[in-house]
Amino acid sequence: MRQIIYRSTSTADTRRAVDEIPGILRQAVARNGVDGITGLLYTQDDAFLQAIEGPPESMTDLLARLYRDDRHRELQILVDRPVEHREFGDWTMIHRDRRESIDAFDDRLRVLLAGVSDETVEHFRALQPA
Ligand SMILES: Cc1cc2nc3c(=O)[nH]c(=O)nc-3n(C[C@H](O)[C@H](O)[C@H](O)COP(=O)(O)O)c2cc1C
Incomplete structure (x- = not known):
């Protein structure tokens, strides 16, 4: 199983x-189910942070499509490593937007990221404003 976490920036006019989420989720849920990919898509303002996990061949294909997708830019890989087990659960793709207070955000993050390494959690934490 390959795990990738990346950051990117929305190209939507609204910033x-x-x-962009409804359209992306429709595609992701339909396709990831077939490809054996699962993950978490986090948004805040104009930022995307996505964790995807799945078989190496499916992941290579998805990554190529993501690089071509003009709904976002500046795709930056934060984590790319083999994992034995899925760390982000069994959702074909779950979405979370950072709208809550920092405390509530932290609580939800802890639940969502239970079982994820500290280093990985830091990538999600870094998305918050100071
Ligand atoms: C932030 C973001 C996350 C995405 N996540 C996925 C995903 O998890 N799975 C997926 O199949 N497509 C995802 N997409 C859509 C792909 O980039 C691509 O548009 C889609 O897979 C259809 O590709 P195709 O038109 O080449 O067949 C995502 C797009 C964006 C902008």
Whole structure:
């Protein structure tokens, strides 16, 4: 199983990544189910942070499609490593937007990221404003 976590920036005029979510989720849920890919898509303002996990061949294909997708830019890989077990659960793709207070955000993050390494959690934490 290959795990990738990346950051990117929305190209939506509104500068809000969350506006792109319905369309992206429709594609992701339909396709990831077939490809054996699962993951978590986090948004805040114009930022996307996505964790994807799955078989290496499916992941290579998805990554190529993601690089071609003009709904986002500046795709930056934060983590790319083999994992024995899925760390982000069994969702074909779950979405979370950072809207809550920092405390509530931290609580939800802890639950969502239970079982994830500290280093990985830091990537999600880094998405918050100071
Ligand atoms: C932030 C973001 C996350 C995405 N996540 C996925 C995903 O998990 N699975 C997926 O199949 N497509 C995802 N997509 C869509 C792909 O980039 C691509 O548009 C889609 O897979 C269809 O590709 P195709 O038109 O080449 O067949 C995502 C797009 C964006 C912008």
